[in-house]
Amino acid sequence: MGDSGQRTQLGVLSQSTVRKRSSDTSESDVQGVSKRRGCRNALDAFLQNRVENMRNNASPFGSCHQGVHGHSPQSQSIMSQSGVTKKRRGPNVDSLFRKSDSGTMTNQNKENRTPDTGVQHRGRGLSIENQIRSVSKRNGRGLGIEKQIQLAATTNQHNILNGKQASSSHYDCAGQRIGEKSRTMTNEGTIPYYGGGAAALKRVETPVPTPQNDEVLIKLEASSINPIDFKVQNGLLRPIAPSKFPFIPVTDIAGEVVKLGSDIKKFKTGDKVVAKLQDMSGGGLAEYAVAKENLTVARPPEVSMDAAALVTAGLTALQALTESALLKLDKNYPEANVLITAASGGVGHYAVQLAKLGNIHVTATCGARNFDFVKNLGADEVIDYKTPEGAAVISPSGRKYDAVINCTTGISWSTFEPQLKENGTVVDLTPGAGTLANFALKTLTFSKKKVVPFLANCRCENLEYLVTMVKQGKVKSMIDSKYPFSKAEDAWTKIMSGHAVGKIIIEYS
Template identity: 65%
Template sequence: MAGKFMRAVLIHGYGGGAAALKHVEVPVPVPRKDEVLIKVEATSLNPLDWKIQKGVIRPFMPSKFPFIPATDVAGEVVKVGSHVNNFKAGDKVVAMLRISTGGGLAEFVVAKESWIVNRPAEVSAVEAAGLPIAGITAYQALTQSAGIKLDGSGKPTNILITAASGGVGHYAVQLAKLGNSHVTATCGARNIEFLKSLGADEVLDYKTPDGAALKSPSGRKYDAIIHCAITGISWSTFEPNLSENGKVIDITPGFSTFVTFAVKKLTFSKKQLVPLFSTPKSEYLEILVKLVKEGKLKTVVDSKQPLSKAEDAWTKSMDGHATGKVIVEP
């Protein structure tokens, strides 16, 4: 691919939303010795992508401009670096890209071998592309922070998932049900039946009084709350709904999260607020791909757009009301 050019979408600085995305032709990247060159078949967008554009993580990310956004891709291996042993040209894969360098909104990307997983024929590129950030975040929140065993061998647990129809939330509902949990979910009225179809036992419209108060229709107290909503919910709303040793796992922690976390630790409170920072690991991604292959987990696609209309996908993601994942295809 040396000397070849590809279509890509760039941002040249902070801010501007979808209007700031620029369609360009740039050289196809060359894989280093521990990297793989992938022809992209599907890319999924995450709130992290437009938050980086907004400057939420500045000055750490991106590492430099111009910057090609998106980190979750699925496609076919085209070329491998000299030290790559586990992949070869023609392999179908799903990959996580470095957050600091991105690269997903393009026809080709390079990814480190250690962040790539084989994709079986039973798992489509679109299904796989949705998994890395959203799926791994849901997996870690449930299995590590909430202690859920996905084989169903753990004790019955009451779980609440806020913003459950979104990217992380819709995976969390499905994974929690695999783990012998009673799941209460919050969403907008239009997604109530959708979440029931994913296995949610109780669904709350967040705009109703009971939904805003997070009250279980059956009067249950929650052993864990997976807080996926971008909009803030105060500790005073969470606390009365928690069981004696319940915890809130906040996947988008802000300053107030860390203040409450510290206060609860210092006062030895049995009820805890836990900030979660997802750690991308290929072993987690392998587990999720296997569950998709077995039909135990599915990626729900809100919408698909071609790379030429990446702005539409960006706008949809920024809107915050996508049901499942927003996908871009070259």
């Protein structure tokens, strides 16, 4: 009972003490509150004065706030969300602070946690510069490709027209200046954007890429466009490729090595090379590009920069013949009969030449206007695909085919099957759903006649073989047309037309 009484008494004492202290301090607090209000009013007056001084471009701290020569900080250009380039001189004073209802100064952007720089990103108060910085951090690679987003569209077109260069630069082995920025062609936009053709390509300035340990930096002399390039632009491989936007298309290049990664052993600066860039990242429609060492081969003096045309088209033709159709490019083997469709195109014209390296009878299809062109490549028979016989892919000599290298679209399995030998194979370079289903069916039923969807696999030894064949004069790159880099849009339009005879080259001065 004593314990309970003590606990009760203590509780009473505590409450009474609180009441007494509250009453004691209530009188003295009046004077303290008055002092605090006076300090707050004084602070408000100081801040208001500072705001007024900043509005009038006069520093509240005297001349020490001015620039080196007594001038205000230089203005900088930023790009608003609408893409309009604006001039900004420091922070927007009116937007940094505002008075609250109680008379105190509060941060207007307290909710956004950042000062309002006049550029908003989805209401989050992030400037363009901060957006790029945050994206770069997420990707963990500094300002590499992500800086292209900042430099894309209107701002970069302005930079190119005015010839702006970054202050940091270095020189290659020949003493030629390499600015920290180079010109590229990108697909417009910083978000996934498909289609648009040549009109969607925009000329911008981007940082010269830095090679990783297993890469070489190449100054381009030529690049070559393939149908797959505009098909990727149209979304053929979405969402796998492109891996990032803006995207620099094209993967087939030739040029000179100007910088080496730390692990490079095969090359030195000044070497002439031909290279295949990675399909996911592209990068070939630019003045400089980085390429993996294992996808780069030396280019001897006998091989011109037109060797850029060899890469995708030549590798496709070689692998379709030797790996998919299992043909031997050797005269000592028994004769085989091969049909090559669209023989005047990029892949087709290489396939004809490579097939003739072996003991192979070549029947080729093309338009009537390209008969002489295809015959000069070495084709034994040429048929017009627009005629009934050509549409049925019937050999003029009545031969049945051991293999078909189908470089076009629109020809069904039912058209090819009657013209095949018992163990004949159709290699489809542009397989669709029908080809894949037919392939599965023929595999499950152990059919002797079959269709094989082609899957490219770029290997350095294959590319070296092609370069050697060009050096020896056994294979030639037939060029439909050449365009300067400044006319790359015209080259893009040409390849999309589907009527190029041979390959299209873009040259870099």
